[in-house]
Amino acid sequence: MAKPIPGKLHDFFNHHHFTFDQQPGQEEFRATVNRIFSRNGVAFEMLSTGRIVRVLPPVLGEDLKRTIFRTGDRTLDNMLDECRIKFSDRNPLVCREALERLWDGWERLKSLADPSDKKKSIKIILDAISAEPSLWERLENEAIELTSIGNSHLIRHSEVNQVPVIDVDQVDYLFHRLFGMIQLALRKKSSA
Template sequence: MNLYTERHGLRKPIARTSKISKEVYTLLLNICQKYYKNLTHIFKLQKHSSFVGQDYIEFNSSQFENRMAIKIPNIFRDEYGHLAAPKDNDEYDQYSLIDLIEYVAENIKDISEGWNNDRYKNYWYIHCLDTTSAFDDYRNEINEIFQESGLLFTLTHGKLIERIVENTPLSPAIETQVQQIAEYGTRELMKDAIALYKTPNPAAHQYSVEKIWDALERLKTYYTNLDKRDSATKVVNDMSNGKDDFIAIFDAEFRALTNLGNSFRIRHHETNKIDITDNRHYDYFFNRCLSLIALAIQYLK
């Protein structure tokens, strides 16, 4: 729902960011906590009502906390050791919260719950179902907070959080083309590069660039019946439709990207290589290399 100031253009555009503030952290954690009971099929606490002589189950919060201590050891906890939202000057690892969001998404299942007896209310029961309709509600709630807070993340249908990269040539159409690359090594390097590129943690973006440069080098040897030089020449000639002007353009771009890969700390890590210290530059390198590969793979035989 768009509020009045949004409908009438009276609100400043939301600043886009990859930083989860304490306030947004709290909102996201509250959504996770709301759906903890949907993990009861994993974390069951067996209970017995002696008054009516019936067994029932509850969500085992203690078992859940213990499991998270192993599964997501860096997630923020309060002084009592419970998962909590940071306050004031507390330091926190926002990517551990993303781990928690993904963990709930991956394991969420539907439940039915209620009082055993509407009149006497002896105990509150939870029945675990083998369906996952609750995931859609969970995903919508998480993504609503991402969108409203300007966070450049999205929880996908595949139950993974990916970063949203603005002004990128990467598209579903390109990802489909990558899946169709016949040569296994090139295809897998490209898939790895794209997956790392989408990862929220900036530390992965260096590896995404390394992988896509490896894919570029392997692409040059795509035609295994030819040596590397002739294979690379065929790739360029095919994507140029044999036209000299385009051959010159694409040959120069392949050479330029090869030189970048050799000069900067992308594929090689010797001390004489140029360090990339600004994460935004990784996006530039990735997208430049992707643009050339995305065109070339459309012409592969």
């Protein structure tokens, strides 16, 4: 991609000899592509390298870029890192896979404190997050609700009665919601 620059006029044939400047041409093309993305509400951006990337929401984007998982469980770390990378992908199907992987990570996280009893384990995790009764209860309700969403939608299971989550905005919302809960649990776990 290069920008044509009219050069010297060829008198006999009455036309200009063109030269091509690659840098301004690429910048102009990139600006045009990004303007089209922006005008149409598409969450993508063309970088100066020509690569198109997904623009993550500001609230979660920075956390996803800088988060390094050190849970003490290598499998969980890999699951969370995989979903973090996949969620940044521009392909909506890959983002949806990230949501599924995040839910798998949630189920694994819930069993870390006591692998033999998941209900007891989540109670231990919630105790580490908050000792204040009304907040603890809300967090417990959120944990139950998140588990219910994963079980009733085509996120964790593949039965015919599962409700698919296809809409990109819904995938983003559910990812944000669960990622926030997981981050809170991991921060409190590491500070305990």
